[in-house]
Amino acid sequence: MSKVSERIKRTSVPDIFKNKGGVPLVCLTAYTYPMAKILDKHVDILLVGDSVGVVLYGMENTHNVTLEMIMGHGKAVVKGSEQACVICDMPFASYQESPELAFRNAAKVIAETGCAGIKIEGGVEMAETVEFLVKRGIPVMGHVGLKPQSINTVGGYKSQGHSEDEVLAIQRDAQSISEAGAFSVVLECMVEEVAAEVTKNITAVTIGIGASARCDGQVLVTEDMLGIFTDFQPKFVKQYIDLQKQIDEATQLYASEVKDRIFPSRKHVYQKK
Ligand code: KIV
Numbered sequence: 001m002s003k004v005s006e007r008i009k010r011t012s013v014p015d016i017f018k019n020k021g022g023v024p025l026v027c028l029t030a031y032t033y034p035m036a037k038i039l040d041k042h043v044d045i046l047l048v049g050d051s052v053g054v055v056l057y058g059m060e061n062t063h064n065v066t067l068e069m070i071m072g073h074g075k076a077v078v079k080g081s082e083q084a085c086v087i088c089d090m091p092f093a094s095y096q097e098s099p100e101l102a103f104r105n106a107a108k109v110i111a112e113t114g115c116a117g118i119k120i121e122g123g124v125e126m127a128e129t130v131e132f133l134v135k136r137g138i139p140v141m142g143h144v145g146l147k148p149q150s151i152n153t154v155g156g157y158k159s160q161g162h163s164e165d166e167v168l169a170i171q172r173d174a175q176s177i178s179e180a181g182a183f184s185v186v187l188e189c190m191v192e193e194v195a196a197e198v199t200k201n202i203t204a205v206t207i208g209i210g211a212s213a214r215c216d217g218q219v220l221v222t223e224d225m226l227g228i229f230t231d232f233q234p235k236f237v238k239q240y241i242d243l244q245k246q247i248d249e250a251t252q253l254y255a256s257e258v259k260d261r262i263f264p265s266r267k268h269v270y271q272k273k
Contacts, residue, residue, distance in 0.1 A: 011044050011085040013116050013139040017183040019044075020205050025217025027207050028225070031056055031073040035222060036080030043084050045207070047119065047219060048074045050089040050149070054231075055223045062148050065091040067105055074113030086115040087141050092149045095120050099132035106138045119186065121147040123173020127180040134181030142177035142204070145170055145211065146189035157234070159210065161194035170194055171201070178202035186219065187211040189236065210236030 019025055027045035030036040031052045039046060052073055053065035067090075074088040088109050095102035106118045117139030120126055130140045145160045161167050171194070174185050182204045187195045189210035196214035199206040208215030220237065223229035227242040257263035 010081075010083055010116070013085060013183050016044065016085055016205055020203065020216055022216075024213070024215075025205065025207065027217055027219035028222045029055075029219070030077045030080070030222060033076040033080035036077040036084075036086075039222065040081040040084050044217070045219070046077055046081055046084040046086045048077050048086065048088040048113075048115065049119075049221065050091050051221050055221060055229045061151060063092045065089075067091055067094050067108065071109055071112040074109060074115050078114040085117075086113070087117050087119050088113055088115045089119045095129060096122070096126075099129045102129045103133055103136055103138065106133055110138065117141060117183070119143055121149045122177075123169070124176045127176040130177055130180035130182050140177075140182045141207075142174070142182040142185040143188065144173040144177065144185060145187050145195075148188075157189070159189045159191070161191035167191075167194050171198060174198045174202050174204075174206075178204035184216075187215055189234070210234060 016025065025044045026042065027047055028039050028043050029049040029051060030039055030046040031048060036046055048070060050062040050065040050070065052069060053059040053062050059065070070088050070091055074086065078086050090102070090106060090109065094105045102120070109115065109118055118133075119141040120129065121143040123142075123144050126142070130142065133140050146157060147154070148157070151157060161170050170190060174187070177185055184205040184207055185202065186207045186209060187198060192212035192214060195206065195208055195211035199215050205217060206215040207217040207219050209219045221229065224233065224237045225240050227239045227244050228247070230244060233239070254263065
């Protein structure tokens with residue numbers, strides 16, 4: 001099958017955009033080939049989030065994630081998936097400085113990985129960059145509310161939209177990014193009514209994480225949802241399975257079988273023909 005026909009059956013950015021107000025979009029993070037392969041048929045969007053730094057590399061926050069990391073994981077996720085629209089996060093310091101720098105790095109990510117678009121954090125201050133990218137052929141997903149790349153200015157991982165000022169800021173941020181041409185905006189960790197109001201008022205598709213069901217879609221970090229990553233568990237995470245426990249039990253069994261010489265058994269051993 002040719003590369004072109006492979007890409008045609010994928011969910012595209014316009015498909016996602018057209019779904020505004022429709023059946024909620026399903027999005028999960030993915031960082032690796034095998035996980036992308038498992039998740040692909042169940043989701044509309046696979047997000048190669050910069051959460052990869054915390055979840056896979058044990059970093060304290062997302063600030064040390066590099067373009068090379070995103071490109072490596074993005075390539076693996078595109079390779080492991082056939083249907084989902086793959087979006088790659090732009091790491092901290094790879095886009096904030098200027099629209100031109102953002103374009104150069106975003107183009108690199110798209111060319112290297114084959115992903116359909118990129119995600120950047122920020123609101124009003126990033127609108128010019130969003131417009132610059134979209135006008136030059138780079139689909140952009142925004143990210144407002146709690147912005148993990150800005151935790152040092154905000155002072156931690158806190159839910160947003162409690163005060164009048166916070167509500168206004170979120171509304172302005174989402175509106176400006178949407179008007180600048182973003183096809184979608186992640187709404188992270190905010191009061192339900194604020195997310196609902198933003199979803200109603202902007203043309204971009206909203207993807208909520210800790211922002212209630214009143215968004216156009218939902219995203220979770222896959223390892224949180226599967227109970228693999230449990231270093232911290234925000235209120236908004238629902239753990240659908242305790243894989244950590246299952247991996248622990250399987251590993252314990254493997255270790256005891258090795259020690260007792262039960263594994264490998266005849267079934268796993270080559271005999272002379
Ligand atoms: O980095 C990430 O995984 C994200 C999602 C949680 C939205 O930005």
